[in-house]
Amino acid sequence: MAFNPIVDAEKCEGCEECVEVCPVEVFEIQDGKSVPVNAEECLGCESCIEVCEPGAITVEEI
């Protein structure tokens, strides 16, 4: 099973909570927005979804 984390740039506020919580360093802040630069490492734990207040992150099962 694999997962694909997606950030809605319109909703992202660049708070870095997802960067801090992700155990496999999927996210990086670029130009004030979170970008899933290591999406293929995602474990599907959904911790990033829990900490993202504006609800900018979705994690798809692929």
Ligand code: SF4
């Ligand atoms: S937790 Fe949400 S709002 Fe904060 S940087 Fe990550 S995607 Fe953006």
Ligand code: SF4
């Ligand atoms: S679901 Fe877990 S492993 Fe995947 S990006 Fe979010 S925090 Fe990282």
